[in-house]
Amino acid sequence: MTLDSLRIAVAGILANRMRSLLTVLGMTIGVASVIILVAVGNGASVVVQDQIETLGTNTLFLVPTSTLNGASGDDTSRPGTASRKIELDDDDVAALSNPANAPDVRGVAPMTSAAQVTGTFQGATYTPMQFIGSTPSYFDMASLELERGAPFTEDDDTQHRKVAVIGQTVATELFGDADPVGESVKFSGAVFRIVGLLEAQGSGPFGDQDSIVLAPLSTVQDTMTGNTGTYSSLLIQAASRDRSAAAEDQILAVLATNHDLEPEAIESFFTLFSQAQLLETGATVTTVFTLLLGAVAGISLLVGGIGVMNIMLVTVTERTREIGIRKAIGARRSSILVQFLLEAVVLTGLGGTIGVLLGLAAGQIRVGTFGLVVDPYSVVMAFSVAVGIGLFFGIYPANRAASLRPIEALRYE
Amino acid sequence: MSGPLGRDPGGEPDRPPLIVLCDVTKTYGAGAGEVHALRGVSLVVERGEYLAVMGASGSGKSTMMNILGALDLPTSGRYLLDGIDIRALDESQLADVRNRMIGFVFQGFNLIRRTSAVANVELPLVYAGVRRAERRRRAEAALAAVGLSDRLHHQPSELSGGQQQRVAIARALAPDPAIILADEPTGNLDSVATAEVMELFARLNDQGRTVITITHEPDVAASARRVVRLRDGSVVSDRRQSPVRSVPSPAGEGVDEAAGAVPG
Numbered sequence: 001m002t003l004d005s006l007r008i009a010v011a012g013i014l015a016n017r018m019r020s021l022l023t024v025l026g027m028t029i030g031v032a033s034v035i036i037l038v039a040v041g042n043g044a045s046v047v048v049q050d051q052i053e054t055l056g057t058n059t060l061f062l063v064p065t066s067t068l069n070g071a072s073g074d075d076t077s078r079p080g081t082a083s084r085k086i087e088l089d090d091d092d093v094a095a096l097s098n099p100a101n102a103p104d105v106r107g108v109a110p111m112t113s114a115a116q117v118t119g120t121f122q123g124a125t126y127t128p129m130q131f132i133g134s135t136p137s138y139f140d141m142a143s144l145e146l147e148r149g150a151p152f153t154e155d156d157d158t159q160h161r162k163v164a165v166i167g168q169t170v171a172t173e174l175f176g177d178a179d180p181v182g183e184s185v186k187f188s189g190a191v192f193r194i195v196g197l198l199e200a201q202g203s204g205p206f207g208d209q210d211s212i213v214l215a216p217l218s219t220v221q222d223t224m225t226g227n228t229g230t231y232s233s234l235l236i237q238a239a240s241r242d243r244s245a246a247a248e249d250q251i252l253a254v255l256a257t258n259h260d261l262e263p264e265a266i267e268s269f270f271t272l273f274s275q276a277q278l279l280e281t282g283a284t285v286t287t288v289f290t291l292l293l294g295a296v297a298g299i300s301l302l303v304g305g306i307g308v309m310n311i312m313l314v315t316v317t318e319r320t321r322e323i324g325i326r327k328a329i330g331a332r333r334s335s336i337l338v339q340f341l342l343e344a345v346v347l348t349g350l351g352g353t354i355g356v357l358l359g360l361a362a363g364q365i366r367v368g369t370f371g372l373v374v375d376p377y378s379v380v381m382a383f384s385v386a387v388g389i390g391l392f393f394g395i396y397p398a399n400r401a402a403s404l405r406p407i408e409a410l411r412y413e
Numbered sequence: 414m415s416g417p418l419g420r421d422p423g424g425e426p427d428r429p430p431l432i433v434l435c436d437v438t439k440t441y442g443a444g445a446g447e448v449h450a451l452r453g454v455s456l457v458v459e460r461g462e463y464l465a466v467m468g469a470s471g472s473g474k475s476t477m478m479n480i481l482g483a484l485d486l487p488t489s490g491r492y493l494l495d496g497i498d499i500r501a502l503d504e505s506q507l508a509d510v511r512n513r514m515i516g517f518v519f520q521g522f523n524l525i526r527r528t529s530a531v532a533n534v535e536l537p538l539v540y541a542g543v544r545r546a547e548r549r550r551r552a553e554a555a556l557a558a559v560g561l562s563d564r565l566h567h568q569p570s571e572l573s574g575g576q577q578q579r580v581a582i583a584r585a586l587a588p589d590p591a592i593i594l595a596d597e598p599t600g601n602l603d604s605v606a607t608a609e610v611m612e613l614f615a616r617l618n619d620q621g622r623t624v625i626t627i628t629h630e631p632d633v634a635a636s637a638r639r640v641v642r643l644r645d646g647s648v649v650s651d652r653r654q655s656p657v658r659s660v661p662s663p664a665g666e667g668v669d670e671a672a673g674a675v676p677g
Contacts (some may be wrong), residue, residue: 004539015527325523328484328586329537330512332505407484410523 005335010340014314018348020347023311027351028358034382035359038296041290043372047129048282048299050369058241059141061273062251064082064088086259086269087230089271095254096236102250104243109138110217110231114224119174119213120186126165126173129211131187133220134235139165141237142192144214149181149196156195157216162223165196167210187213190223248272294378301382304351305389312344312397323401337402347385352386429496431591431623432458432481437490439646450476452646453490458590462657463618464586464625465637473646478596478627482517483510495591512540520597522577524569530556530580531565537588548587555583557647559613575606582613594615595626599633611636 013020065086088110095101096108117131138144139151152163162187171180180194192215201209221227238247252266261269316323323336356379363374419490450473458464468474479485480492483499492499494514502510511517516537524533531552538548556562557581569577578598585593595614599607615636618624626637634640638657642650 004545008539011528012531038416265572321523322525325525326536326540327508328511328517329521330508330540330588332508334505335540407479410484410519 004339005338005342006346007348008339012319012339012343013346016315019311019314023308023347024351024354026304026307027301027348027389028355030297030304031352031386032358032362033300034294034297035356035378036372037293038290038378039359039363039372039374041286041293042375043371044289045283045286046373047370048286051279058236058238058244059143059275060236060244060248060251061275062088062236063232063271063273065269065271081242086261088232088234089230091233092194092258093231094254095258096234096251100270101254102247104239104247104250105236106239107137107141107237109135109141111138111233112217112220112225113232114188114220117188117213117224119170121174121183124174128170128213129208131215131220131224132278133215133217133225135217138214138235138276140300141235145199146196147199148179149194151170151196152214152216157218160218160222161216162192162219163191163195164213164215165198166193166194167198167212168200169208169210170213173199179233188213188224191301192219224291244274248274255405298385301385301389304345305348306388308344308347308390309393309397311347312340312394313400315343316340316397316401319401320409320412321403323404324406324412327404327406328408328410333402336404337398340398340401341391341394344389344398348386348390354370356383418675421578429462429493430457431460431462431495432456433491434448434480435491435493435494437480437487437492439473439480440488441483449646451480453486453646454643454646454648455490456641456648458623458625459657460623461618461621462623463614463638465634465640466488466625466641466643467629467631467634469629469638471645472643474627475596476646477643478594481592481625482515483507484592493661495664507542509586512537514591516582516588516590516593518578518581518585518593518595518598520600522574522601523652524577524580524584526570527568529568530561530572530583533569533580533658534584534587535590537584538555541588551587552583553641554565555587558586559583573606574602575609578602578606578610586617591620591623592623595624597628597632598626601626607633 064087066087090110093108093110096105099105112133114131114133116127118125118127132138135157136151136154144151146165147168149165151165154160155161156163164187166174166180168187173181174180174185180197183194185192185194186192188319198210198212198214225232236247236251238244251272252263252270255261255270256263256266259269326336359379359382360374364371365372434454434456437451437454438449441448441450452473454473454477455485465475466474476485478640481488483502485493486492486500487530494510497510499510517523524530526537531549534552534555535548538551553562553565556565559582561579561583562577564572564576564580567576569580572580578601582598583592585595593614597611598614602610610634614624614626618638624637626633628634635654638655639651641648641652
């Protein structure tokens with residue numbers, strides 16, 4: 001009997017092909033968009049995960065709070081620390097580099113950042129987002145790879161040579177498609193020779209990572225930030241990812257000793273960023289993003305379901321006479337109910353199946369480093385919800401059909 | 414041969430009459446708009462009768478047809494179909510009664526559109542739960558009995574009115590019902606097709622089947638063995654034109670044909 005009901009339902013669907021096709025299309029779009037949009041969200045979080053891998057999860061940024069706030073005099077907001085401004089200096093670098101003090105710290109690269117440095121090359125000008133002076137170890141610690149040329153050297157730093165390594169965005173803005181290595185660019189009045197071009201980093205949680213210029217620490221201090229003996233931040237590498245938490249404790253302990261601070265007070269003077277933490281925050285954001293996309297797609301699934309209900313109501317009205325005939329020749333209420341419910345479920349199930357196939361096909365799409373990642377759970381869920389929607393939105397029309405009184409249905413024209 | 418609700422062409426002497434209507438009334442609406450469609454109709458129909466119910470429009474004959482066909486219930490009075498009190502049945506049981514005991518033939522044919530003749534004829538058997546191969550065989554036999562073996566896979570739109578009505582009759586015959594109940598079966602047909610249908614009914618009756626036709630055409634009523642006239646919801650005459658064919662002739666070719674066409 002079930003198989004017969006299915007046959008009758010399929011015959012009903014085939015009786016109005018165009019309309020059934022459009023209804024199926026609505027469900028197809030709903031199911032496919034759930035699968036595809038969730039895959040887009042997953043793809044985005046995979047990109048973030050990849051960035052975590054490439055950036056090196058064992059690097060830490062140590063930044064004095066004064067630098068972070070971009071001002072010197074806001075210490076008044078911290079009771080008990082009035083008018084103390086603490087900066088990072090060579091003593092800190094030396095102490096942190098000493099394995100006796102901080103055994104889990106593998107390397108320290110002092111950094112100084114120059115703000116609003118405009119570069120000029122043959123009439124083209126560009127102001128990179130970051131202009132950083134540091135030691136050559138910075139490249140290794142920040143996992144920076146070069147596309148062309150080479151990083152500056154210890155010797156460049158000692159000799160205060162005006163050399164720089166630039167990111168892709170800077171190169172494009174100043175040189176277009178030409179090779180920048182070997183060219184000379186004027187940064188804030190000083191002429192720097194470009195020795196290297198970084199590989200493309202893409203955009204991360206902190207904006208365009210390719211809008212960057214790196215130069216030897218000594219040179220940047222000479223020409224821009226001044227030889228104040230202090231650094232805007234330190235890039236610190238922990239021995240391993242597992243030791244990163246231990247390294248953080250050791251760093252804070254060293255700072256407390258060096259600056260004669262109470263252990264509780266340190267965190268109001270220094271902030272330690274772990275890149276991994278920041279990127280994990282980014283991963284959380286992409287999860288929310290995925291959920292949001294899924295919700296939007298879920299709405300289109302719901303709209304498809306309402307379309308099914310609409311069509312089923314039209315079908316029931318249009319086939320009132322047929323229902324009357326069926327009842328007259330002995331169809332029970334339940335047979336009619338099952339017939340129309342099955343029609344709705346077959347429509348949504350068909351739409352769901354096509355939607356799944358479409359979603360899986362779209363899941364193969366890759367654009368550069370970004371690829372869709374189809375979540376099997378979203379496939380199962382979208383399909384089940386589609387069939388569930390067929391049941392839910394089919395019940396009302398089917399019940400209406402089953403409740404028709406045969407004599408009235410037979411009289412219907 | 415017959416199922417529990419099936420027809421037994423022989424008819425045992427101790428079985429109750431096929432149809433007993435006892436002071437049946439039907440009232441539609443309420444209060445001032447109350448319409449008395451039937452005002453106390455009593456009628457007994459035996460197995461093997463060929464009965465025509467006549468009357469002008471508004472005489473209550475359609476209401477009578479709906480009640481006889483278990484499509485509607487009387488407001489008061491009793492309706493016993495093969496001894497079963499129809500008013501005591503619930504919706505599902507009424508559906509089963511319509512399915513197994515009554516074969517409807519309508520004025521407008523009422524075939525299901527975009528569905529082949531054989532699938533239309535199979536439909537009551539689907540609802541009766543008959544297995545696929547068996548119902549295909551019975552549907553084909555029923556179509557053969559109405560002379561449409563060569564139109565099995567035609568859709569209603571590809572058939573003439575007379576052919577459609579014959580498919581409808583085959584559909585009515587397929588579950589081997591106790592009664593063929595026809596409502597103005599020739600109302601939409603030309604004279605040739607009308608003659609064909611009337612001949613078919615006469616032949617079915619000859620084979621021992623009970624036929625009840627609701628009609629307003631004297632020609633159609635003339636071929637029946639008994640004519641009941643309704644006026645304003647009451648029976649005004651009940652005339653027997655020829656004896657009931659209660660027991661089919663044992664050697665009658667009609668029986669063999671019926672057995673071959675619509676096995677129980």
